[in-house]
Amino acid sequence: MPDATTVLEKDRQDPLKAFRERFVLPDGVIYLDGNSLGVLPAGMSRRIAEVVEREWGERLVRGWNDAGWIDLPARVAGKIARLVGAGDGTVAVGDSTSVNVFKTLSAALALRPDRRVILSDSNNFPTDLYIADGLARLIGQGYELRTAMAADMDDAIDASVAAVLLTEVDYRTGWRYDMAQTTRRIHAAGALAIWDLCHSAGAFPVHLEEADADFAIGCGYKYLNGGPGAPAFLYVAPRHLEGIRPALSGWMGHQAPFAFTADYAPAEGIARMTVGTPPVLSMSALDAALDAFDGVDMELVRAKSQDLCDLFIAEVEAHCPELELVTPRERSQRGSQVSFRHPEGYAIMQALIAEGVIGDFRAPDILRFGMTPLYLSHGDVARAAEILGRIMGEKRWDRPEFRTRAKVT
Numbered sequence: 001m002p003d004a005t006t007v008l009e010k011d012r013q014d015p016l017k018a019f020r021e022r023f024v025l026p027d028g029v030i031y032l033d034g035n036s037l038g039v040l041p042a043g044m045s046r047r048i049a050e051v052v053e054r055e056w057g058e059r060l061v062r063g064w065n066d067a068g069w070i071d072l073p074a075r076v077a078g079k080i081a082r083l084v085g086a087g088d089g090t091v092a093v094g095d096s097t098s099v100n101v102f103k104t105l106s107a108a109l110a111l112r113p114d115r116r117v118i119l120s121d122s123n124n125f126p127t128d129l130y131i132a133d134g135l136a137r138l139i140g141q142g143y144e145l146r147t148a149m150a151a152d153m154d155d156a157i158d159a160s161v162a163a164v165l166l167t168e169v170d171y172r173t174g175w176r177y178d179m180a181q182t183t184r185r186i187h188a189a190g191a192l193a194i195w196d197l198c199h200s201a202g203a204f205p206v207h208l209e210e211a212d213a214d215f216a217i218g219c220g221y222k223y224l225n226g227g228p229g230a231p232a233f234l235y236v237a238p239r240h241l242e243g244i245r246p247a248l249s250g251w252m253g254h255q256a257p258f259a260f261t262a263d264y265a266p267a268e269g270i271a272r273m274t275v276g277t278p279p280v281l282s283m284s285a286l287d288a289a290l291d292a293f294d295g296v297d298m299e300l301v302r303a304k305s306q307d308l309c310d311l312f313i314a315e316v317e318a319h320c321p322e323l324e325l326v327t328p329r330e331r332s333q334r335g336s337q338v339s340f341r342h343p344e345g346y347a348i349m350q351a352l353i354a355e356g357v358i359g360d361f362r363a364p365d366i367l368r369f370g371m372t373p374l375y376l377s378h379g380d381v382a383r384a385a386e387i388l389g390r391i392m393g394e395k396r397w398d399r400p401e402f403r404t405r406a407k408v409t
């Protein structure tokens with residue numbers, strides 16, 4: 001276990017420490033939940049006020065042209081593309097992750113018309129499974145969603161599979177797929193790979209093109225800090241772009257939206273994956289949030305994230321022997337979170353939050369802690385573990401008020 005001087009020294013030498021100023025955090029809070037909702041970027045309130053008061057308030061409908069609202073999704077897409085290893089014109093921003101699962105999955109199925117199976121991970125985030133199942137039922141014709149545990153995934157990918165929908169980092173355990181290797185396996189079986197990057201984008205460098213992914217989706221509100229309900233994104237590999245006729249063929253994805261023709265004709269390239277009017281206020285917020293990544297070396301983010309994970313694991317194991325680690329110890333096998341299991345996980349997390357350390361709980365028994373290197377220090381993480389140790393040692397979680405389940409966990 002590192003002593004206080006070592007932790008201080010690590011923070012002193014931290015090459016990312018200056019980026020903390022790009023975010024606003026409440027006093028007295030150690031925030032370990034950036035994997036659910038990112039924090040408020042500095043300058044956000046100013047940007048939103050400007051969009052509301054000047055662009056909307058003064059420019060009114062002229063804002064679409066004068067304030068560049070119509071091109072805002074494409075500008076935001078360019079910023080996200082850099083973070084996920086995608087080239088120009090391959091990322092579209094808008095809608096929710098769930099809707100983008102539908103859009104990319106339906107496109108993938110159409111590219112493999114002779115196959116009927118969508119394969120996913122039994123532990124995938126539920127919305128991915130629900131959307132895949134819903135889409136299979138909508139199309140009918142023998143389409144089905146099949147699931148397998150991660151350990152059995154390679155064997156489950158066979159010649160009946162049209163598309164494999166996987167989340168790179170497991171939202172509960174933090175376990176991480178090897179994206180390049182799994183994509184190779186998927187392609188070897190003649191199927192297409194769709195990666196959910198909700199727990200990857202902004203957390204560590206993602207290399208979609210290098211991994212040869214076919215499609216990807218991800219949200220804007222976790223590690224990208226775009227705010228609650230921020231627009232999501234999707235990626236389409238250039239080789240598929242011209243062959244896709246979107247299932248959600250909305251007017252914003254039309255070749256000439258303002259020609260108002262009755263017939264649909266897809267826009268050139270990635271623009272065809274956009275559907276309706278962009279949400280300018282939340283899109284502007286995401287745009288501003290992404291500026292926090294200007295000049296950030298994502299390899300340094302990864303290195304610090306792994307240092308923070310290692311430190312947190314060591315400190316929690318030293319202070320709280322009754323918590324069981326469920327995240328891999330091996331750095332390459334995890335994303336940017338650390339999770340522990342305890343039957344009283346919910347109450348423990350509520351007691352911890354009451355002390356200013358915010359993580360979250362995932363049913364049935366997971367305490368989850370997100371590591372966000374741009375605004376967390378080694379000192380924060382060590383202190384969070386110490387407070388958790390105190391709560392466990394004093395059984396401070398064992399009170400009725402910590403057992404009342406909130407609507408949103």
Ligand SMILES: Cc1ncc(COP(=O)(O)O)c(C=O)c1O
Binds near residue numbers: 127199219232
């Ligand atoms: C892996 C994953 N996919 C999808 C979602 C959510 O989708 P949406 O943004 O549509 O709510 C989440 C979290 O909410 C998630 O963790």
Ligand SMILES: Nc1c(O)cccc1C(=O)C[C@H](N)C(=O)O
Binds near residue numbers: 035037408
């Ligand atoms: N999207 C969320 C929401 O609207 C409310 C509460 C939490 C969320 C989340 O993002 C949960 C998250 N995907 C998870 O990994 O659990």
